[in-house]
Amino acid sequence: MNTAARTVYVNGQYLSEHDAKVSIFDRGFMFGDGIYEVTTVLDGKLVDFAGHCARLGRSMRELDMKTPCTDDVLLAIHRELVARNALVEGLVYLQVTRGAEDRDFAWSDAIQPTVVAFTQVKSLAASPLAARGARVITVPDLRWKRRDIKTVQLLYPSLAKMQAKAAGKDDAWMVEDGFVTEGTSNNAFIVTADGTLVTRQLSTSLLHGITRATVLRHAGDTGLRIEERPFSVAEAQAASEAFVTAATSFVTPVVEIDGTPVGTGVPGPVATRLREIYIEESRKSAI
Structure with a gap:
């Protein structure tokens, strides 16, 4: 794994991984109330991205979770992370949780999704x-x-x-x-x-x-x-x-x-x- 500090994405910001934070009240942390996708990167490009976006949307609908942004915005986030981290081969991990609010099994209508994403260097083709x-x-x-x-x-x-x-x-x-x-x-x-x-x-x-x-x-x-x-x-x-x-x-x-x-x-x-x-x-x- 690359030991250099990565640039990651958290709720609209690109940050050093050392500065990235999510609330302790996030429902992903407390209830496992979140979904994710992993998109392969080969030659600095995203593989099957449209399919991953479609499945992400389906998961959000099945869980009655608010959509945080459009597929075009997600694509821009993925490409920006690949560029900032000079990723040639590996993956982009994307996680969307229902969001953060005081702990309760039920959630409010006002809750907003938490979105995080990061890259990982990994040798994939030569396995x-x-x-x-x-x-x-x-x-x-x-x-x-x-x-x-x-x-x-x-x-x-x-x-x-x-x-x-x-x-x-x-x-x-x-x-x-x-x-x-x-x-x-x-x-x-x-x-x-x-x-x-x-x-x-x-x-x-x-x-x-x-x-x-x-x-x-x-x-x-x-x-x-x-x-x-x-x-x-x-x-x-x-x-x-x-x-x-x-x-x-x-x-x-x-x-x-x-x-x-x-x-x-x-x-x-x-x-x-x-x-x-x-x-x-x-x-x-x-x-």
């Missing part, structure tokens, strides 16, 4: 994890029932990631009623023995991934057969390939699930090719 493939464990999905809203309520996924780390693995897949919902911070896919790409259909059970949608479009363009349906842990272990998608990990192969190798136990050709296509097309379409 050692993608090259070797991720090893995952499975855990029960104990999150709330509105996982389609990208909230800051990330305690359980964080605990699951730490459980995987303690087991010497890279990540965890969450399971509900015998079927995989998603990873701790990514959408899950498998490739069956007959070459069909399978991922769970959109619902309130999982996040509607922006990278997921883009990868499915690329997969369709290559002629892959696609099924959007649930799959079990056993089906995933028996698959020829598995992978995950997310804004900052693109397409990352999964080579082991609960100690069982997937396919040949190394990144497969479908995931490898889809990752190549995603990076290539993202560089072309980034803004």
Whole structure:
């Protein structure tokens, strides 16, 4: 991580990260009453920004949260942060909370959103994890029932990631009623023995991934057969390939699930090719 002080954005101001402050009465801090988006930066440009803005708007509507500004203003904020921090590759994190007022479960009509954003330097295109493939464990999905809203309520996924780390693995897949919902911070896919790409259909059970949608479009363009349906842990272990998608990990192969190798136990050709296509097309379409 870059150790130099970053310029961050807080409620209309660009500040040194050391000077940035948010009220202790902010509902994001007290209630987890906030949402966020993470936009990838490649070659100093924003990837899938329109999709992230659309999902942010949907999350705000689902939570009856006031819209703090237009998409054009958000784009200007993102570009300004990228420029001020000379970010070439990494991400911009944006968080919107309902706002700050004296603690009460109910909020007033007068409350105004808190908006913060910052950059992170991260090597994305050349990923050692993608090259070797991720090893995952499975855990029960104990999150709330509105996982389609990208909230800051990330305690359980964080605990699951730490459980995987303690087991010497890279990540965890969450399971509900015998079927995989998603990873701790990514959408899950498998490739069956007959070459069909399978991922769970959109619902309130999982996040509607922006990278997921883009990868499915690329997969369709290559002629892959696609099924959007649930799959079990056993089906995933028996698959020829598995992978995950997310804004900052693109397409990352999964080579082991609960100690069982997937396919040949190394990144497969479908995931490898889809990752190549995603990076290539993202560089072309980034803004």
